[in-house]
Amino acid sequence: xxxxxxxxxxxxxxxxxxxxxxxxxxxxxxxxxxxxxxxxxxxxxxxxxxxxxxxxxxxxxxxxxxxxxxxxxxxxxxxxxxxxxxxxxxxxxxxxxxxxxxxxxxxxxxxxxxxxxxxxxxxxxxxxxxxxxxxxxxxxxxxxxxxxxxxxxxxxxxxxxxxxxxxxxxxxxxxxxxxxxxxxxxxxxxxxxxxxxxxxxxxxxxxxxxxxxxxxxxxxxxxxxxxxxxxxxxxxxxxxxxxxxxxxxxxxxxxxxxxxxxxxxxxxxxxxxxxxxxxxxxxxxxxxxxxxxxxxxxxxxxxxxxxxxxxxxxxxxxxxxxxxxxxxxxxxxxxxxxxxxxxxxxxxxxxxxxxxxxxxxxxxxxxxxxxxxxxxxxxxxxxxxxxxxxxxxxxxxxxxxxxxxxxxxxxxxxxxxxxxxxxxxxxxxxxxxxxxxxxxxxxxxxxxxxxxxxxxxxxxxxxxxxxxxxxxxxxxxxxxxxxxxxxxxxxxxxxxxxxxxxxxxxxxxxxxxxxxxxxxxxxxxxxxxxxxxxxxxxxxxxxxxxxxxxxxxxxxxxxxxxxxxxxxxxxxxxxxxxxxxxxxxxxxxxxxxxxxxxxxxxxxxxxxxxxxxxxxxxxxxxxxxxxxxxxxxxxxxxxxx
Amino acid sequence: xxxxxxxxxxxxxxxxxxxxxxxxxxxxxxxxxxxxxxxxxxxxxxxxxxxxxxxxxxxxxxxxxxxxxxxxxxxxxxxxxxxxxxxxxxxxxxxxxx
Numbered sequence: 067x068x069x070x071x072x073x074x075x076x077x078x079x080x081x082x083x084x085x086x087x088x089x090x091x092x093x094x095x096x097x098x099x100x101x102x103x104x105x106x107x108x109x110x111x112x113x114x115x116x117x118x119x120x121x122x123x124x125x126x127x128x129x130x131x132x133x134x135x136x137x138x139x140x141x142x143x144x145x146x147x148x149x150x151x152x153x154x155x156x157x158x159x160x161x162x163x164x165x166x167x168x169x170x171x172x173x174x175x176x177x178x179x180x181x182x183x184x185x186x187x188x189x190x191x192x193x194x195x196x197x198x199x200x201x202x203x204x205x206x207x208x209x210x211x212x213x214x215x216x217x218x219x220x221x222x223x224x225x226x227x228x229x230x231x232x233x234x235x236x237x238x239x240x241x242x243x244x245x246x247x248x249x250x251x252x253x254x255x256x257x258x259x260x261x262x263x264x265x266x267x268x269x270x271x272x273x274x275x276x277x278x279x280x281x282x283x284x285x286x287x288x289x290x291x292x293x294x295x296x297x298x299x300x301x302x303x304x305x306x307x308x309x310x311x312x313x314x315x316x317x318x319x320x321x322x323x324x325x326x327x328x329x330x331x332x333x334x335x336x337x338x339x340x341x342x343x344x345x346x347x348x349x350x351x352x353x354x355x356x357x358x359x360x361x362x363x364x365x366x367x368x369x370x371x372x373x374x375x376x377x378x379x380x381x382x383x384x385x386x387x388x389x390x391x392x393x394x395x396x397x398x399x400x401x402x403x404x405x406x407x408x409x410x411x412x413x414x415x416x417x418x419x420x421x422x423x424x425x426x427x428x429x430x431x432x433x434x435x436x437x438x439x440x441x442x443x444x445x446x447x448x449x450x451x452x453x454x455x456x457x458x459x460x461x462x463x464x465x466x467x468x469x470x471x472x473x474x475x476x477x478x479x480x481x482x483x484x485x486x487x488x489x490x491x492x493x494x495x496x497x498x499x500x501x502x503x504x505x506x507x508x509x510x511x512x513x514x515x516x517x518x519x520x521x522x523x524x525x526x527x528x529x530x531x532x533x534x535x536x537x538x539x540x541x542x543x544x545x546x547x548x549x550x551x552x553x554x555x556x557x558x559x560x561x562x563x564x565x566x567x568x569x570x571x572x573x574x575x576x577x578x579x580x581x582x583x584x585x586x587x588x589x590x591x592x593x594x595x596x597x598x599x600x601x602x603x604x605x606x607x608x609x610x611x612x613x614x615x616x617x618x619x620x621x622x623x624x625x626x627x628x629x630x631x632x633x634x635x636x637x638x639x640x641x642x643x644x645x646x647x648x649x650x651x652x653x654x655x656x657x658x659x660x661x662x663x664x665x666x667x668x669x670x671x672x673x674x675x676x677x678x679x680x681x682x683x684x685x686x687x688x689x690x691x692x693x694x695x696x697x698x699x700x701x702x703x704x705x706x707x
Numbered sequence: 708x709x710x711x712x713x714x715x716x717x718x719x720x721x722x723x724x725x726x727x728x729x730x731x732x733x734x735x736x737x738x739x740x741x742x743x744x745x746x747x748x749x750x751x752x753x754x755x756x757x758x759x760x761x762x763x764x765x766x767x768x769x770x771x772x773x774x775x776x777x778x779x780x781x782x783x784x785x786x787x788x789x790x791x792x793x794x795x796x797x798x799x800x801x802x803x804x805x
Contacts, residue, residue: 683801685738689729 069115070124074141076112076151077194079105080187084180091176098176099166102183106162109190110155113148120148121554127196127264136259142196146399146558149551150193150329153407157321157414158186160533164418165313167529168425172311178218182317185211189322193329198247198261201333205243205294205326209236212323216310228306235303239293243330246286250337253279267336267559269566277341277570284337284344287330288351295327295381298355302632304378308370308431312421315370319377320414325406328384332399335388339564342392342571349389349479353491356382358629360498364505365625368431369420372506373413376457379495380409386488387472390479395575396564400556401475404548405468412456412465412541418534419450423510425530426523435517436510442523447511449534454507456541458500459593464544466590469496471548473589474581496589500596508604714755721748735785735795739778746774 083105091098120143129140143151162182169175188207195201210233217229247261253275257265265271272280291297296304304324308315318324331338331348338345356379363375384402391398424431426443440447456465473492480486515521525531568575627633721744728741750767757763789795 681804683804685797685800686730686733693726693730 077190083183087180102179113151140196141194164533215314225309228309232303236293243290281341291327316417320410340567345392352386353488356495357491360495363502397556400552408464408468415453415537422446422526433509437513438515440511452538467545497592504600718751
């Protein structure tokens with residue numbers, strides 16, 4: 067049996083799971099979860115089966131015409147798609163298994179599983195899409211599901227507000243993405259299937275698009291990615307999204323949502339390669355976001371928000387990698403995706419661990435109320451240590467290999483283009499990542515318990531710890547696949563095509579130059595140095611940092627207020643600018659639109675009430691009217707008048 | 708032989724009397740009678756024009772028969788109205804208006 071022929075079931079099974087879970091879920095075993103788990107297990111099996119065939123060289127791209135000429139639906143399996151499919155379905159499966167225990171006491175358990183199954187379906191469909199329109203539809207489905215799930219505990223006002231914020235913020239990116247698709251369509255409408263990747267990514271087609279248009283399309287797509295992957299300045303929704311259940315955070319951060327933006331840039335990489343200006347923006351923006359979010363992660367006391375900022379930061383790495391990829395070409399996709407997937411493993415692990423901590427501490431998220439949990443929850447603590455090591459890029463973990471490669475490439479990029487900015491950004495971010503990650507770990511798991519809850523914490527159940535162990539194994543050992551992964555995914559785009567496209571952009575690839583030994587070991591030094599700093603400060607609180615953590619310190623105040631971005635967005639842009647627009651719109655609606663509607667109805671009513679007076683009810687009046695009418699008719703016919 | 712115009716003048720006069728009666732009379736019975744005059748004015752025209760064949764006279768007979776039915780219905784209506792309202796003054800029968 068050829069698995070690849072049935073690859074569309076990878077996205078279809080979770081959809082069936084969604085329907086079953088929605089309508090009959092609550093009458094089944096333990097009030098829901100069984101259908102979603104089985105469906106995603108099925109997806110994982112098909113995805114892995116397909117992976118074995120794609121490794122053997124199989125590819126598929128099937129389109130079915132849909133409503134109009136040239137508008138198609140279909141699915142595409144190539145190395146880039148299949149590694150994403152395997153990661154999404156597998157990580158999602160781990161999270162679903164974990165959630166059967168984690169969400170056990172929730173009254174809406176079956177609804178939760180229905181929504182996560184739909185969420186997974188949206189992401190898998192997005193990855194399977196072989197054209198931009200279908201990709202955009204699933205992109206929106208993912209957005210809707212994130213809204214539903216972040217606001218899953220809707221009775222908490224913060225959760226409802228966070229869902230709304232996530233939806234509206236990512237919507238800014240969605241609009242840019244849609245504009246990009248429209249602009250692209252007008253440039254390529256002569257193709258048989260204008261938005262299909264197989265027609266789009268050829269030299270003749272991309273050559274024919276004016277250079278300014280190509281750059282604009284790439285930047286608009288980047289705008290979509292910035293919204294979905296929460297890059298600066300649209301990252302503000304992610305920390306608030308922590309109001310959802312922890313398993314939802316794990317899904318959003320590891321498997322289903324934020325990686326969609328990176329995937330979009332990777333999938334449309336030929337367009338980016340052909341427009342070097344856009345790639346510079348990608349590199350600098352990615353690097354800046356990585357550093358920016360890392361500084362914010364230093365001061366937050368909410369265990370989940372620290373992880374949220376680390377996600378923003380790591381997504382910055384992936385985007386930066388795609389940007390600095392202008393010096394190595396097609397392989398950049400492989401490097402970026404490798405970090406994406408190792409990040410998915412350790413970030414899912416970290417979130418599930420923090421979920422276990424929350425479970426043990428009656429939903430306390432404040433790090434200052436934890437401490438000493440290593441003794442109470444050993445499995446969670448060790449799993450989280452592995453995740454933290456991987457996130458910091460400690461040598462020989464999965465995160466080390468993936469991050470190391472990115473930082474080295476950024477250095478080569480600096481040498482080639484004299485633009486060392488991305489390299490400096492992400493190197494500093496690597497140091498800070500280690501510091502804030504281990505700040506979290508030391509504060510939560512070592513020292514003395516700092517609250518009643520921490521003293522009485524307990525380890526989570528087996529169903530919850532088993533996914534942790536599986537994910538921890540991947541976070542530790544995934545690095546051994548790196549060489550194979552690079553050649554596999556790096557070969558996703560025809561390297562000859564990519565080189566020709568770079569030629570359109572007006573530059574050449576600089577094949578791997580010599581990287582000095584000092585630069586090579588710098589990432590590892592940063593990681594270990596960062597861990598050492600965190601150990602020095604937060605292990606048993608050896609160094610007193612209370613002078614830094616005070617409202618008088620301007621740097622601390624700046625970080626605590628998240629660089630005032632929330633203030634700028636909400637109080638300045640949303641309330642002042644849009645508030646004024648809303649006022650004008652309301653006046654227009656009230657006086658012009660409503661005025662016209664009410665005016666017409668008033669006119670009709672008064673005319674009617676006047677006109678009906680001519681009906682006197684007296685027979686003679688009617689007869690007179692008839693006679694006068696007949697006389698006039700006769701005179702008319704006789705030609706007298 | 709009497710010229711055609713004389714018949715037409717008679718018919719026109721009768722029609723005008725009938726129409727005048729309908730327009731100014733308030734008594735329902737008188738209005739019905741005026742309607743009969745109108746019909747008979749038309750009948751005179753039919754007979755007057757039917758020289759050479761009998762087609763017009765046939766039409767006049769039909770018309771008389773239908774007028775009889777119409778009067779029967781009209782009188783019945785008037786009787787019913789009189790029973791309800793104790794009058795056949797047509798100006799009082801305006802309750803179906805706005």
